[in-house]
Amino acid sequence: xxxxxxxxxxxxxxxxxxxxxxxxxxxxxxxxxxxxxxxxxxxxxxxxxxxxxxxxxxxxxxxxxxxxxxxxxxxxxxxxxxxxxxxxxxxxxxxxxxxxxxxxxxxxxxxxxxxxxxxxxxxxxxxxxxxxxxxxxxxxxxxxxxxxxxxxxxxxxxxxxxxxxxxxxxxxxxxxxxxxxxxxxxxxxxxxxxxxxxxxxxxxxxxxxxxxxxxxxxxxxxxxxxxxxxxxxxxxxxxxxxxxxxxxxxxxxxxxxxxxxxxxxxxxxxxxxxxxxxxxxxxxxxxxxxxxxxxxxxxxxxxxxxxxxxxxxxxxxxxxxxxxxxxxxxxxxxxxxxxxxxxxxxxxxxxxxxxxxxxxxxxxxxxxxxxxxxxxxxxxxxxxxxxxxxxxxxxxxxxxxxxxxxxxxxxxxxxxxxxxxxxxxxxxxxxxxxxxxxxxxxxxxxxxxxxxxxxxxxxxxxxxxxxxxxxxxxxxxxxxxxxxxxxxxxxxxxxx
Numbered sequence: 001x002x003x004x005x006x007x008x009x010x011x012x013x014x015x016x017x018x019x020x021x022x023x024x025x026x027x028x029x030x031x032x033x034x035x036x037x038x039x040x041x042x043x044x045x046x047x048x049x050x051x052x053x054x055x056x057x058x059x060x061x062x063x064x065x066x067x068x069x070x071x072x073x074x075x076x077x078x079x080x081x082x083x084x085x086x087x088x089x090x091x092x093x094x095x096x097x098x099x100x101x102x103x104x105x106x107x108x109x110x111x112x113x114x115x116x117x118x119x120x121x122x123x124x125x126x127x128x129x130x131x132x133x134x135x136x137x138x139x140x141x142x143x144x145x146x147x148x149x150x151x152x153x154x155x156x157x158x159x160x161x162x163x164x165x166x167x168x169x170x171x172x173x174x175x176x177x178x179x180x181x182x183x184x185x186x187x188x189x190x191x192x193x194x195x196x197x198x199x200x201x202x203x204x205x206x207x208x209x210x211x212x213x214x215x216x217x218x219x220x221x222x223x224x225x226x227x228x229x230x231x232x233x234x235x236x237x238x239x240x241x242x243x244x245x246x247x248x249x250x251x252x253x254x255x256x257x258x259x260x261x262x263x264x265x266x267x268x269x270x271x272x273x274x275x276x277x278x279x280x281x282x283x284x285x286x287x288x289x290x291x292x293x294x295x296x297x298x299x300x301x302x303x304x305x306x307x308x309x310x311x312x313x314x315x316x317x318x319x320x321x322x323x324x325x326x327x328x329x330x331x332x333x334x335x336x337x338x339x340x341x342x343x344x345x346x347x348x349x350x351x352x353x354x355x356x357x358x359x360x361x362x363x364x365x366x367x368x369x370x371x372x373x374x375x376x377x378x379x380x381x382x383x384x385x386x387x388x389x390x391x392x393x394x395x396x397x398x399x400x401x402x403x404x405x406x407x408x409x410x411x412x413x414x415x416x417x418x419x420x421x422x423x424x425x426x427x428x429x430x431x432x433x434x435x436x437x438x439x440x441x442x443x444x445x446x447x448x449x450x451x452x453x454x455x456x457x458x459x460x461x462x463x464x465x466x467x468x469x470x471x472x473x474x475x476x477x478x479x480x481x482x483x484x485x486x487x488x489x490x491x492x493x494x495x496x
Contacts, residue, residue, distance in 0.1 A: 120193065197217075289340035292478070460486055
């Protein structure tokens, strides 16, 4: 009897101990199994939704785009926000979809990221397969020609932050390669209840297109380690020793404003042709050629290039004393005998035509048969706004070399209003008539060419497709270092 009682007592104690073990709450959170995928949508599948309705931000579900903005005052082609979209089928590594993002004639520093719940103290390994295509010529969609220094890396923020500039992010070493998928990997230990994984690419050059494709990513735990809470050691601020101050009142240096010299704008009256039939420079520079201004040009550079002079170019084109010129402007360049074409007795920009009477039936500021008579206070810019025509279009249609040199009473043909432009009607879709004499660009003299007037929504790549030319040939002809910076109304030389 005593023996059975003892057994029952021992059994009861064991049951109590086992029950106690079952009901004692664990003091540590559950840890993901090793090798278990922690990412949502690691293969970038699903329906890509335009974030905020923006069609340039189509990102795979569970992922977010990010990019670093350009530094203050930087060129517009620096650190542009990439366009995000589903990758074409020939860039999908696995499954049915992959993420693409790219910049066109611009650099970028960005990619995609995802914030993932984890437990503290996990050894985590993040990897992603990345493909780079960077080409300045577009000649081969499968080969990077003149790549622009694209480097890729992946990173983990062990604290789960979403600031891509955080110093806590552990990044893989940036690598540069092209035209293939490679798996990039990085590992670290989670310090909290979430981590953030990043895919990143940076670009050095802004020429051409830079495409990044991302597929088959993974975030897995490779084990756990004890995590000691990282309590930052108290930091004792360094004593700030104030700069010694000299006793006594400080007399600020008197700020004597520099004497303001009134700016005198000298309006040089146009001299009738009968008074000065030939410009003073024409004895030494009897011929002329036409030149289209490209990015980086100055009057001094142009004069040196064509053995002309600053004064001659300034006078021939009615330029301001400052010598201000703009990209796409067409200049008459006086040149020595034996080059160019014989000059007119008096350059067009310095002739004072007889003021014509307004067209019959036209009141002040009216438009009759496509002809507008310049009124006091008018500029080509204001006239263009009034009739919804660009300054360059009006200038081209009327053979105006200096758009700032219009005069009261001048008759302007307004394209699209029934007027016939000088040398023919204005071409449709931006193509302009071909002048009779050669035009000079950075690629040399062009005798077989058309002038294209840039239209809204156009870029140099689309213009090249229209004329069956590569973008770089157009860029070379027009001296475009950054072809992303063309503007509506700009005239481009299109070699034929």
